[in-house]
Amino acid sequence: MNNNDRLERQERIRNFSIIAHIDHGKSTLADRILEKTKALTAREMKSQLLDSMDLERERGITIKLNAVQLNYTAKDGKEYIFHLIDTPGHVDFTYEVSRSLAACEGAILVVDAAQGIEAQTLANVYLALDNDLEILPVINKIDLPAAEPERVRKEVEDVIGLDASEAVLASAKAGIGIEDILEQVVEKVPAPTGDPNAPLKALIFDSIYDAYRGVIAYIRVVDGTVKVGDKVKMMATGKEFEVTEIGVFTPKTTQRDELTVGDVGYLAAAIKTVGDTQVGDTITSAKNGATEALAGYRKLNPMVYCGLYPIDSSRYNDLREALEKLELNDSALQYEPETSQALGFGFRCGFLGLLHMEIIQERIEREFKIDLITTAPSVIYQVTMTDGEELRIDNPSDMPDPQKIAHVEEPYVKASIIVPNDYVGAVMELAQGKRGIFIDMQYLDTNRVSVVYEMPLSEIVYDFFDQLKSSTKGYASFDYELIGYKQSKLVKMDILLNTETVDALSFIVHRDFAYERGKIIVEKLKELIPRQQFEVPIQAAIGNKIVARSTIKAMRKNVLAKCYGGDISRKRKLLEKQKEGKKRMKQVGSVEVPQEAFMAVLKMDDQQK
Amino acid sequence: MTSAAYIHIPFCHQICHYCDFNKVFMKNQPVEEYLKCLDGEMGMAEPGHYQSIFVGGGTPTALNEKQLAFLTRSIAERLPVLPGVEYTFEANPGELTLEKLRILKEGGVNRLSIGVQSFNDEHLKRIGRMHTKQDVYKTIQDAEKAGFDHVSIDLIYGLPEQTLEDAVDTVEKALALDLPHYSAYSLIIEPKTVFYNLMAKGKLPLPKEESEADMYEAVMNSMEAHGLVQYEISNFARPGFESRHNLTYWNNEEYYGFGAGAHGYVNGERYANFGPLKKYMEPIEEMKWPRMTAQKTTAQEQMEEEMFLGLRKMEGVSISDFEKKYKKSPLHVFSGPVEEMKNRGLLQVKNNFICLTHNGKFLGNEVFQSFLIQ
Numbered sequence: 001m002n003n004n005d006r007l008e009r010q011e012r013i014r015n016f017s018i019i020a021h022i023d024h025g026k027s028t029l030a031d032r033i034l035e036k037t038k039a040l041t042a043r044e045m046k047s048q049l050l051d052s053m054d055l056e057r058e059r060g061i062t063i064k065l066n067a068v069q070l071n072y073t074a075k076d077g078k079e080y081i082f083h084l085i086d087t088p089g090h091v092d093f094t095y096e097v098s099r100s101l102a103a104c105e106g107a108i109l110v111v112d113a114a115q116g117i118e119a120q121t122l123a124n125v126y127l128a129l130d131n132d133l134e135i136l137p138v139i140n141k142i143d144l145p146a147a148e149p150e151r152v153r154k155e156v157e158d159v160i161g162l163d164a165s166e167a168v169l170a171s172a173k174a175g176i177g178i179e180d181i182l183e184q185v186v187e188k189v190p191a192p193t194g195d196p197n198a199p200l201k202a203l204i205f206d207s208i209y210d211a212y213r214g215v216i217a218y219i220r221v222v223d224g225t226v227k228v229g230d231k232v233k234m235m236a237t238g239k240e241f242e243v244t245e246i247g248v249f250t251p252k253t254t255q256r257d258e259l260t261v262g263d264v265g266y267l268a269a270a271i272k273t274v275g276d277t278q279v280g281d282t283i284t285s286a287k288n289g290a291t292e293a294l295a296g297y298r299k300l301n302p303m304v305y306c307g308l309y310p311i312d313s314s315r316y317n318d319l320r321e322a323l324e325k326l327e328l329n330d331s332a333l334q335y336e337p338e339t340s341q342a343l344g345f346g347f348r349c350g351f352l353g354l355l356h357m358e359i360i361q362e363r364i365e366r367e368f369k370i371d372l373i374t375t376a377p378s379v380i381y382q383v384t385m386t387d388g389e390e391l392r393i394d395n396p397s398d399m400p401d402p403q404k405i406a407h408v409e410e411p412y413v414k415a416s417i418i419v420p421n422d423y424v425g426a427v428m429e430l431a432q433g434k435r436g437i438f439i440d441m442q443y444l445d446t447n448r449v450s451v452v453y454e455m456p457l458s459e460i461v462y463d464f465f466d467q468l469k470s471s472t473k474g475y476a477s478f479d480y481e482l483i484g485y486k487q488s489k490l491v492k493m494d495i496l497l498n499t500e501t502v503d504a505l506s507f508i509v510h511r512d513f514a515y516e517r518g519k520i521i522v523e524k525l526k527e528l529i530p531r532q533q534f535e536v537p538i539q540a541a542i543g544n545k546i547v548a549r550s551t552i553k554a555m556r557k558n559v560l561a562k563c564y565g566g567d568i569s570r571k572r573k574l575l576e577k578q579k580e581g582k583k584r585m586k587q588v589g590s591v592e593v594p595q596e597a598f599m600a601v602l603k604m605d606d607q608q609k
Numbered sequence: 610m611t612s613a614a615y616i617h618i619p620f621c622h623q624i625c626h627y628c629d630f631n632k633v634f635m636k637n638q639p640v641e642e643y644l645k646c647l648d649g650e651m652g653m654a655e656p657g658h659y660q661s662i663f664v665g666g667g668t669p670t671a672l673n674e675k676q677l678a679f680l681t682r683s684i685a686e687r688l689p690v691l692p693g694v695e696y697t698f699e700a701n702p703g704e705l706t707l708e709k710l711r712i713l714k715e716g717g718v719n720r721l722s723i724g725v726q727s728f729n730d731e732h733l734k735r736i737g738r739m740h741t742k743q744d745v746y747k748t749i750q751d752a753e754k755a756g757f758d759h760v761s762i763d764l765i766y767g768l769p770e771q772t773l774e775d776a777v778d779t780v781e782k783a784l785a786l787d788l789p790h791y792s793a794y795s796l797i798i799e800p801k802t803v804f805y806n807l808m809a810k811g812k813l814p815l816p817k818e819e820s821e822a823d824m825y826e827a828v829m830n831s832m833e834a835h836g837l838v839q840y841e842i843s844n845f846a847r848p849g850f851e852s853r854h855n856l857t858y859w860n861n862e863e864y865y866g867f868g869a870g871a872h873g874y875v876n877g878e879r880y881a882n883f884g885p886l887k888k889y890m891e892p893i894e895e896m897k898w899p900r901m902t903a904q905k906t907t908a909q910e911q912m913e914e915e916m917f918l919g920l921r922k923m924e925g926v927s928i929s930d931f932e933k934k935y936k937k938s939p940l941h942v943f944s945g946p947v948e949e950m951k952n953r954g955l956l957q958v959k960n961n962f963i964c965l966t967h968n969g970k971f972l973g974n975e976v977f978q979s980f981l982i983q
Contacts, residue, residue: 531818533953533972556822559973561843562797566615566858567872568914569879569904572981575917579978 006196006225006260012078013262014189015220016136017085017101019128020110021118021477025140029110029172029181030086034251036178037070037082067103067218067264069248074186082185083220083264085205101127102295103205103220103264106134106189108181109162113139113147113169116155116448118477119418125160136184137167143174151445159444192222192262199290200224200232202259202267202283207274209328213245215271218264219283222294225260231286232269235293239276240286241269274328302334302350303411303482304357304461305394307375307504308364309346311586311595315370316345322368323347326360333360338395342504342588343373343598348395351377354461373586375504376601379457382409382485397503399492402543409485410508411457414439416479418450423472427451430471434459435510454483458508462601493518493547495525496539500589507601518548521600528597531555536591611875612660613857614688616647617868618669618680619886622704626737626807627765629799631870631884632667640672643869643886644679646893650867651687653898659688661695661854665722670704677709681716690717695853697722697761703744710755720759720852721752722792728782729775732768737803742782749786759850761790766824768796769804770814776824780831789850793828794843795821822971829970842921842973859922861915869899878905908935909982912942916963917977920956925964939963946979 001009020026070082085103101107107128111117128135137156139149149169156164168184170177194201206218226232230243247255248265259265271277282293310319323335334350351357357377364370383391383399384406393399415436419427428438428451436453443449460480468476491514495505505525509517518540525538529552540548558578560571585592620635620643662684672680690696697720698713705723713721723745727733730741745762752760762783766776783791796815798804807813816824829839837845841859844852857864866873870884880903883889892899906914912935919926931939940947940958947963950956955969955976969976 533975553819555972555975556818557795557825557971558975559795559842559971560797560977561793561795561825561973566864566866566874567881568858568874568918569872569881571917572910572914575974575978575981578974579981582978 001258001260003196009081010194010196010261011191013081013083013192014106014185015083015085015104015192015262015264016106016108016133016185016189017104018108018110019101019121019124020140021112021115021120021124024110024112024115024118024121025172026086026110029108029138029140029170029178030084032172032175032178033082033084033182034068034070036182037072066251067249068251069254069264070250072182072186075183076186080186081262082182083262085264101131101133103203104131104133105192106136106185108185109135109137109156110140110172111137111152111156113142113149113152114144116148116152117159117418117444119416119450119479120477122160122416122418123479123481125162134189135162136181136188137162137164138177138181139164139167139169140172142169143171143176155445159450194221194223194261196223196225196261198223199288200226200230200283200285201290201294202226203294204277204279204281204283206279207277207331209274210268213268213270215268215274215277217267217269217271217277217283219259219267221259221261221263223261223290224285225258226267226283226285227258232267232283233286233289234277234281235284235290236278236281237276241271241276243267243269274331279331302332302352303457304351304353304377304379305348306351306357306377307338307340307343307346307373307395308335308349308361309340309343309373309375309504309586311371311373311584313344318368319347319364319370319372322364322370323349325368326363330360332356340375340397340504342502342593343375343586346373350394354465371584371595373504373595373598375598376507377461378508379411379461381490381508384408396492396506396508399506399508402491407487408490410488410490412454412483412486413457413460413480414483415453415455415460416450417453417468417476418444418448418478419472419476421447421449423475424449424451426471427468427476430464430467431455434462434464435513456486456488456510457482491542493521494541495521496537496541497525497529497591497593498536498589499539501541502588502593504588504598505601514542515547518542522548522550524600525597526550526552528600529591529593530585532591534590610655610657611863611865612657613854613862613864614651614654614659614662615854615864615866615868615871615873616651616662616664616684617866617871617882618664618666618672619643619869619884620671621666621668622671623737623739624803626735626803627796627798629802630667633886635671639886639890640676641679642890644672644676644683646890646899647680647868648683648687649893649896650899651683653896654687654865654867657689659690659694661697661857662688662690663697663699663854664718665699668701668704669698670700670709674708674712677712678716681712681718685717695720697852697854699724700748701740702748703740705748705751707751707755710751710757714755714757719757720761721757722852723748723752723760723762725762725783726765727768728779729771732771732775735769736765749788759790760788761792761846761852762786762788764791764793764828765796766793766828767816767821771816771824773820773823773827777827777831780828784831784835784837790844790846790852791832791837792844793825793832795825825971840923842970856922859918861911861918877911878903880904911935912937912939913980913982915939916943916980920963920965920976920980921973923964925959925962928958928961928963943980943982946976946982950976950979 018026066086068084072080072082074080139152142149153164153167156162168177168180201223202219202221204217204219208216210216228243233240245268246259247253284290310316327333332352335347338348339345361374378396381393383393385404386406417427431453434455436455439454440452468478489511490508491511493507493509494501522538522540533555535554536552538550539546585594619632621632622635696718698718699722701724725745728742764783798808804813832845839845840851863874869886869889871882873880880900882899883901889899955966955972957966
């Protein structure tokens with residue numbers, strides 16, 4: 001390709017992503033676009049193609065990014081090259097959204113014609129605006145009986161402040177409006193600006209690990225051209241590699257000779273460790289490279305921590321291998337070995353949020369077949385000691401003695417909740433019960449209200465989302481962002497089983513709520529821990545002071561004293577089942593404790609009702 | 610040779626709320642054809658003499674006189690017995706008429722196991738039994754009249770809303786009959802029963818574990834006070850009147866199981882017959898065994914079963930018998946579980962026997978499962 005060809009081609013490139021609240025039809029729209037541009041034959045088409053992990057398809061969410069190159073012949077007769085970059089729609093993955101948006105010039109904003117704008121929609125739109133993207137509103141699901149496209153159009157204008165007069169009315173499911181959307185992409189999304197002759201600058205927006213080719217970087221070329229055989233340099237690490245393969249996703253990986261300005265594709269260079277290709281880094285030529293890197297992204301730090309322990313302690317090494325493998329494709333996952341007196345050897349893991357945590361747990365249990373015990377999630381507390389020393393505590397059991405603590409700070413978030421009028425009271429009650437501080441309330445239209453609270457992240461981690469859903473019959477949408485640390489009156493609550501402290505059950509609680517929570521958790525544990533041969537006292541303690549107590553009664557009778565014929569196999573099965581149940585429990589001191597008990601602190605609120 | 614036989618009669622006039630055995634409402638069922646198939650199945654067994662025969666159900670006494678006569682003749686012909694054998698029929702109070710009793714006596718039956726369950730008419734109704742306390746007394750009298758001196762009754766404790774006093778009252782009334790053998794079972798809620806469904810809906814007010822344990826303790830005390838010796842977790846007898854048939858199971862010996870849904874253990878193989886009548890009957894008409902499953906037990910399984918069945922007996926497992934049978938000592942094969950259970954105070958080794966302690970009787974499953982090594 002010569003330079004003029006490259007420039008001419010660049011004019012025909014459109015890079016965009018789709019942003020939407022979960023369930024508003026993002027994946028279906030992506031499928032329709034793939035269909036319309038004939039990226040796939042009918043035979044290859046399966047629903048929600050871009051969600052490639054089983055878990056993604058089952059849960060209907062996107063976790064990993066995907067980028068596809070498509071060819072579209074527009075009404076003006078010209079063939080355009082589209083790069084569609086898929087984005088996750090969940091609050092935990094905001095970071096990934098920001099990465100994909102940085103590789104685009106435009107974004108299709110999908111809003112459900114019945115539900116209107118949701119908290120996540122807003123969060124993503126602001127991200128897109130921060131990235132100077134051209135936003136094309138699409139009002140989806142107009143074929144639903146409850147659709148009110150004009151109301152939603154007005155909402156988009158009033159709430160977001162976008163011109164929605166040309167918003168496409170579409171139904172991705174029914175295939176309505178797809179062509180209009182593609183035409184708007186051609187007309188409105190700007191072609192990439194950049195110089196194919198300038199030194200190479202390619203943004204790494206994601207990476208995956210492939211056992212055969214090493215790390216594969218997902219890149220967007222901003223300036224210059226890259227070819228197989230080129231020597232390239234990672235600007236952040238300074239490491240150099242020879243490019244072994246480049247290509248695009250159509251969505252199958254398709255090798256190309258070169259990638260140039262505006263192209264979105266992949267690059268392999270026999271890179272052994274994921275750390276060598278940091279997401280957000282810029283790739284340039286080894287010789288005469290660019291002097292200034294592209295603006296990368298802030299690396300997002302985990303917000304939620306928990307301990308992961310194999311139930312069968314002999315599988316500790318398997319668990320480490322599982323985490324190592326998952327980390328290759330999930331740079332947000334952090335882990336380090338930790339030891340618990342109660343649970344033995346395991347890992348303290350950091351996650352972007354609760355969904356992220358759940359997904360990792362589920363993948364370990366499912367893909368690596370390791371039964372896990374998960375301790376209740378914790379946030380990071382900043383502790384200032386009386387001698388002035390500062391500590392970061394991500395495990396409640398590490399909290400120092402209260403006498404040595406000057407003060408403790410905990411992370412606060414700004415929680416935005418959008419909810420129908422009728423449920424505002426319920427939301428406020430919930431937020432206040434979670435130590436929320438009211439900030440703002442606004443009517444989006446006559447029926448829907450946006451409520452903003454500041455509240456401790458730890459309260460959100462303790463099943464806030466589930467409770468929000470149940471107290472609003474699922475109508476509330478919710479988003480949060482970290483706003484910083486605030487001082488709180490926090491204490492560590494220890495749990496003693498049979499008079500021994502079980503470190504894995506300790507949690508941090510606000511002093512004003514401590515007695516109440518202590519009472520609830522000892523009752524909850526009494527329910528969850530089966531009877532043992534001896535009586536087991538359960539105590540909740542702050543320091544040396546017992547604040548709540550209950551008792552698991554001793555097992556009195558467990559014997560099959562039933563009239564039975566000669567069905568010995570069945571008796572055997574019954575005994576085997578009982579034995580199997582025991583294997584899924586963890587021996588803590590002299591007490592056998594089931595998996596669920598370690599998450600009991602999360603379920604405390606069921607009891608309050 | 611296998612010298613014990615269980616024969617299953619899967620018919621009932623009324624289905625009890627706790628029963629999960631293979632059974633059907635008797636009305637409009639092909640009872641005669643079934644009895645013929647049973648005859649055919651027994652005819653396929655290896656020839657030999659039987660030491661114990663047990664006819665259970667379902668309700669064997671739901672059969673009418675003609676059917677009973679056919680069945681007892683068929684058994685006598687197919688399963689020849691030696692003198693002094695134990696030959697038991699299960700019976701429901703109220704269904705067992707004097708005439709039926711005479712037919713059984715004539716057919717060689719010498720032991721009756723009567724499903725009394727409770728002496729409280731309210732409780733009987735609640736668990737779906739048709740009979741009353743009065744029917745029990747009448748049946749026992751008639752049995753005596755017909756010449757049965759070996760009569761056992763079954764009781765169930767831990768019934769919905771039953772108190773400790775209720776349970777003791779039932780046991781005392783049962784003991785007042787001065788019979789040579791009693792079984793006292795605890796109510797176990799099994800899937801596919803009325804009670805299971807009620808429990809799932811939260812509508813089955815069962816006694817708490819503590820109170821069930823107290824009932825068991827009270828039952829054992831009453832039995833002992835009346836001179837009955839506990840020889841198994843749920844069974845009590847005057848010396849010499851222990852059920853030989855049930856001991857077959859606990860001694861891990863072989864037995865035939867005839868009839869729909871019956872289980873057997875023959876030549877090292879545990880099998881189950883088809884439960885549905887049609888499925889059971891079809892193969893027999895072609896002179897084939899009506900087996901749904903059949904599996905050889907491995908040496909390891911046999912040893913495990915020897916333990917978890919044998920430990921149900923109060924005398925426990927004889928170390929020397931075990932060694933004779935398996936050429937290994939149970940104290941070596943199961944050194945881990947034996948130690949652990951001893952430490953937990955549930956098991957003891959006395960002279961030549963490994964057996965449960967008093968506490969062990971209450972927590973038998975804890976012990977039994979520890980002997981499953983896989």
